[in-house]
Amino acid sequence: MPPDRGQSPQRETPARGVEDSMGRTRQRPEPKDAPMTAYLAAYDATSGASPQAPAAPAPGRFRRMLDPIWGWKIPKRAAYVATQFPLGVAYFVFVAVVFSVGGSMAWSIPGLALMLVGVIASRWAGDLEAWLARRLVGTEIRRPPTWYEKDVPKREQAKQVLTDPSTWTGLVYLGTHMFIGIASLVVFCVLAATSVLFSIGPLIADNGPIVDGHHQAVINFGDSQTTDMVFNFGTLGSIDTATEALWLVPVGLLGLVATAYAISGWATLSAKWARLMLGSRARDIPAPPATIEDGPAAAAVTQDARIATLTSRERDVLLLMARGYSNAEIAEAFVVSEGTVKTHVKRILAKLEVRDRTQAAVFAFDSGFVTPALASEPEPR
Numbered sequence: 579m580p581p582d583r584g585q586s587p588q589r590e591t592p593a594r595g596v597e598d599s600m601g602r603t604r605q606r607p608e609p610k611d612a613p614m615t616a617y618l619a620a621y622d623a624t625s626g627a628s629p630q631a632p633a634a635p636a637p638g639r640f641r642r643m644l645d646p647i648w649g650w651k652i653p654k655r656a657a658y659v660a661t662q663f664p665l666g667v668a669y670f671v672f673v674a675v676v677f678s679v680g681g682s683m684a685w686s687i688p689g690l691a692l693m694l695v696g697v698i699a700s701r702w703a704g705d706l707e708a709w710l711a712r713r714l715v716g717t718e719i720r721r722p723p724t725w726y727e728k729d730v731p732k733r734e735q736a737k738q739v740l741t742d743p744s745t746w747t748g749l750v751y752l753g754t755h756m757f758i759g760i761a762s763l764v765v766f767c768v769l770a771a772t773s774v775l776f777s778i779g780p781l782i783a784d785n786g787p788i789v790d791g792h793h794q795a796v797i798n799f800g801d802s803q804t805t806d807m808v809f810n811f812g813t814l815g816s817i818d819t820a821t822e823a824l825w826l827v828p829v830g831l832l833g834l835v836a837t838a839y840a841i842s843g844w845a846t847l848s849a850k851w852a853r854l855m856l857g858s859r860a861r862d863i864p865a866p867p868a869t870i871e872d873g874p875a876a877a878a879v880t881q882d883a884r885i886a887t888l889t890s891r892e893r894d895v896l897l898l899m900a901r902g903y904s905n906a907e908i909a910e911a912f913v914v915s916e917g918t919v920k921t922h923v924k925r926i927l928a929k930l931e932v933r934d935r936t937q938a939a940v941f942a943f944d945s946g947f948v949t950p951a952l953a954s955e956p957e958p959r
Contacts, residue, residue: 652838655845658714662848663763666756669703672696673753694736697745704748704856717849720858720910738917744856751855762844769837776830779823858910882945887929893947895922899935900942 676696683689701722708719722742739745888896891912898908905919912919923935932938942948 652842654714656841658710658845659762659766659841659848661710662755663759665707666759669752670756672703673700673749697739697749700749700752701739701745703752704744707751707852708856711849711852715845715849717846717853719849719853719856721856722858722910735917744858747855751852758848762848766837766841766844769833769840773830773833773837776826776833779826779830780821882947884930884941885945885947888926892922892926892929895919896926896938896942897948899923899926900939900948902939 673696676699677693680689680693680696683692705721708721711717711719722744885893894912895908898911903911905916905923909916909919926938927933927935930938930941932941939948
């Protein structure tokens with residue numbers, strides 16, 4: 579039958595075989611429009627088909643060798659290494675000034691207040707380092723909370739900051755960061771400069787196209803310096819002409835690749851060191867529930883008036899309490915202080931009219947707010 583006027587004819591497409599769960603091959607047409615695509619999706623679901631995308635071809639040996647310098651990986655990691663020196667100087671000056679001045683007035687309230695402000699500000703610097711490690715290197719650093727909820731007393735906030743081990747290890751990290759930055763800056767600048775000079779050796783050699791006999795670049799590896807030879811290797815000999823400098827080009831190119839590898843490895847090692855010193859010390863961190871109002875929890879909220887009086891955060895805390903997590907672990911899950919979690923627990927016990935955490939967990943199960951499957955399968959992260 580010819581197509582109607584104003585409509586383009588549809589070409590017949592070959593059928594494609596789909597293998598179901600029983601190993602049988604079933605034929606189906608190719609999708610031509612959105613409804614057909616939806617129909618075929620349901621068809622695959624009922625037939626047990628599991629289409630898989632074709633695997634990407636494995637990179638070759640040369641591609642794998644150049645992987646560290648491919649794309650934006652090396653520039654981002656080089657930027658991370660380059661920030662170590664200036665930030666390290668700023669951290670060192672800050673720590674030295676604040677604690678030397680505050681320590682000299684430790685007997686007075688202003689001195690103690692200055693040191694406390696310095697400790698809190700050091701946590702902000704740790705947050706900056708964690709952000710740089712995540713953005714430039716891809717290393718996740720879970721930091722303790724810097725900002726606390728409004729209902730937490732100031733005294734409890736100060737206690738939480740001072741008793742957190744990552745606060746003091748973070749100060750050690752900030753105080754020594756300058757020396758790490760100096761070492762990395764000197765080493766990688768020397769490696770990169772030497773590799774570049776070797777790569778352009780024929781250009782800067784005597785009689786080369788850039789340097790003439792009167793203005794020569796000198797690289798001296800011996801005991802005495804000379805102005806008559808461009809490359810002087812002491813007792814190993816010298817290179818005077820562009821032709822003789824050609825053998826330095828592959829050495830320089832390999833040096834550039836080696837420098838890229840070294841920068842990548844150093845950035846990864848530095849990020850892991852930052853995670854060790856700045857990261858949270860919690861071992862088992864529960865995953866915060868995404869939406870507890872779905873499923874049995876939603877029915878429990880409507881069935882029991884006491885659960886309905888809980889706030890959204892208090893319901894989340896009750897859910898993790900029923901799963902057996904401690905206050906410290908719940909605090910890590912929601913990135914709040916342990917004092918905040920204690921406040922939530924007290925309010926939960928009062929609203930549910932129970933005496934302790936055990937009765938609260940039993941009430942959560944009896945009311946249907948928490949199902950046994952959900953409570954027995956924690957998802958630490």
